Amino acid sequence: MSPIPRPKLPIHRLLGISLACFFAAGLLAYHSLKTPSQVTTKTTPTQPRSEATTAPLASSAGSPTPTPTLSPAERQAKYGPCVYLPVLMFHHVNTTEAATAGKYTSLNVTPEYLQADLSYLTSRGYTIVSVTALADFFENGTPIAKKSVILTFDDGYQDFVSQAAPILEAAQASATLFVPTGLIDNPPTYATWGQLQSLPTNLFYFGNHTWSHKAAGGDVKIETYEITTADTQLNDHSMNAAKIFAYPYGTPSKVDQDVLASLSYSIAFTTTHGAWQCKGQRYTLPRIRVGNAPLSAYGL
Ligand SMILES: [Zn+2]
Numbered sequence: 001m002s003p004i005p006r007p008k009l010p011i012h013r014l015l016g017i018s019l020a021c022f023f024a025a026g027l028l029a030y031h032s033l034k035t036p037s038q039v040t041t042k043t044t045p046t047q048p049r050s051e052a053t054t055a056p057l058a059s060s061a062g063s064p065t066p067t068p069t070l071s072p073a074e075r076q077a078k079y080g081p082c083v084y085l086p087v088l089m090f091h092h093v094n095t096t097e098a099a100t101a102g103k104y105t106s107l108n109v110t111p112e113y114l115q116a117d118l119s120y121l122t123s124r125g126y127t128i129v130s131v132t133a134l135a136d137f138f139e140n141g142t143p144i145a146k147k148s149v150i151l152t153f154d155d156g157y158q159d160f161v162s163q164a165a166p167i168l169e170a171a172q173a174s175a176t177l178f179v180p181t182g183l184i185d186n187p188p189t190y191a192t193w194g195q196l197q198s199l200p201t202n203l204f205y206f207g208n209h210t211w212s213h214k215a216a217g218g219d220v221k222i223e224t225y226e227i228t229t230a231d232t233q234l235n236d237h238s239m240n241a242a243k244i245f246a247y248p249y250g251t252p253s254k255v256d257q258d259v260l261a262s263l264s265y266s267i268a269f270t271t272t273h274g275a276w277q278c279k280g281q282r283y284t285l286p287r288i289r290v291g292n293a294p295l296s297a298y299g300l
Pocket of ligand 1: 154155209213247248249
């Protein structure tokens with residue numbers, strides 16, 4: 001096993017500097033920038049909660065349907081091949097009471113809403129596909145059925161295991177968890193490696209979310225450490241088959257993209273709002289953040 005240390009309990013909930021931006025005029029995107037504790041040594045991350053910002057959910061600002069800046073033909077020519085494939089982004093799944101007590105209501109979807117989301121997708125003829133379907137599309141041109149959707153859950157929270165996984169398993173719905181590996185094994189907030197490894201591998205995939213949940217930056221040494229350490233820890237736990245990444249706080253950096261390419265990552269998600277997935281933008285792919293509102297509010 002690798003000598004990478006385990007983190008201390010994440011008792012420091014450093015709020016850092018949050019910046020939530022709304023872009024109206026049809027395109028809704030938000031970026032949350034924080035200043036997490038810098039990784040200067042190979043010690044342990046003292047990372048706070050993740051994207052707990054004041055950024056409102058898409059549903060609170062009207063229709064999130066983006067106004068494309070390119071026509072489908074132009075998009076295809078510039079970034080193609082492309083596929084229309086909503087990638088839904090969740091964080092916590094827990095009761096309102098638990099979310100209120102934990103101060104993460106803005107990141108929470110209740111189990112009832114998750115169940116309703118799955119029922120809605122089924123009733124509207126959607127197929128939930130795994131993230132590997134998108135990688136296959138990019139790598140091999142494997143077609144993706146119309147009305148497909150991908151489910152992603154960020155941060156490896158304990159409530160994914162206790163609340164979300166049973167609902168997803170009952171529906172045989174595939175999902176991807178983006179894991180900040182240095183924060184794992186910190187109950188009760190974060191899941192343990194054992195819990196994640198106990199999830200059925202035919203349904204659940206795991207992705208790199210850096211080691212300390214570090215926002216993408218420009219320091220090659222730090223970015224390389226963050227991404228390669230998480231890559232190694234996922235490998236060590238046999239959880240890195242998909243080789244996918246999500247930027248903590250959603251904003252990509254060129255340095256991070258170079259590191260991901262050097263490690264042969266297939267795709268990387270931002271939190272930019274959108275549903276067109278293009279190979280030419282494989283390291284800056286959009287997602288749709290959903291909350292406690294019907295999926296119809298998010299364009300599905
Ligand atoms: Zn995150």
